[in-house]
Amino acid sequence: MKRFFSKNGLLLLSAAATVVVILCVISAISSGTPFLRNVAGVIASPFRAAGSAVAGWAADVDAHFDSVETLQEENDELRRYVAELEEELRRARVAMEENIHLREALGLTTKNPDYTLTEAKVTERSISNWFSVLTINRGTADGVDIGQCVTDEYGNLVGIITDAGYNWSRITTLLDTDSSVGATVFRTGDVAVTQGRLELMEEGCLALCYLTDPDSLISGDQVVTSGLGGYLPEGLVIGTVREVRVDDGGVNRYAVVKAKVSPEKLVQVFVIRDFDGRE
């Protein structure tokens, strides 16, 4: 066989080339689908179909992976979007709560247009069981100063600023033993002084001292600031009378007043920086 091809190879190659040239010439000059091309097409058809099927499958697989990637990207994007929405919702909730407090404060300023208020947040409670002090996030930079009084959003007295830094201040609450505020019993008009007492602090109460007629008091009487001396505005609610007691000496009597404000529950307060009649 090898010898045959080595002897007649060139002849065969020439013959094959001649046949190919003839076929090409026939194909070129004939109209319609040439027979030879037709036959070749028929033979190639199943292979094409198979190739096409494989290519289609590959394309499908590729498309599948593409779609998974797209879906993953979409999923990531949606997750980000959900996270953003959740963050917005959280902010909206905070804003809504703040809005409620501010609306209440607006009521306070509507009732008392002469008040100059500064809103503040309680940042720390007292690190002691022996006194009642709060720290807020407003200081001299916001016009807050020592001696100004602090209320909650309903106009209930919280305490007095006793220490003021650049961006922080310390409030000594009504319950503290250093606290002393001029007060009036709203119903009777009796003028007295509220004082913080250690033995009452835990119950959230304070003492109403120097009463002219303790017998006239009844449980539930409202005690408000007297406003005398121009130190504090008049009419800020301090609390309600609970009972009348005799002091340890057995001579003087004082009323136990339940403070309207619980310092440990306060989150937001308002500093009254100025009011009519302030001295």
Next chain:
Amino acid sequence: MTRRLLTIRWSFYGLATVLILVLQSQVLGRISIWGVCPIVLTCLGAVGATREPLPHAVIYAIVLGTVSDTLFAAALPCFYVLLCVASAALSGLVARRVVVPGFLCSVLCCAVALLLSGGVSAVVMLHSGAPAGTATGLLLREVLISLPFALLLIHPVFTRIHRITTP
């Protein structure tokens, strides 16, 4: 002990102190058990002094007291400096003469520190007219409530720091 190791040890103590101060300010200050909130500030100086040399412990107590006096309201001026130094000195004495440094020593030193700080506050309150019964009751409750928190927060952390920085 090398200077490098000493620096690392006190850096760790400083970091732990800052964390406990934050915890005291933002968490313990808002907890109320039996009408009192746990106070662990002076115990920091006391527990520190049980294992460290007294001069180091006193310097630490002065810094801790100054920071506390700056940050927190107190019954007297320099309240925390005085009490932290006194607690550290007493604890150093207890750890060297009475009980070997360890959990029992920390219990004793924390109790002394709490009694000291509560006692001074009680005296100030008595001076301003508070009934003795109320002040004593509050003092005892404060010690009982604060002691477990101090031992839980400070003793394990300080012991661990001392152990890992001992060559």
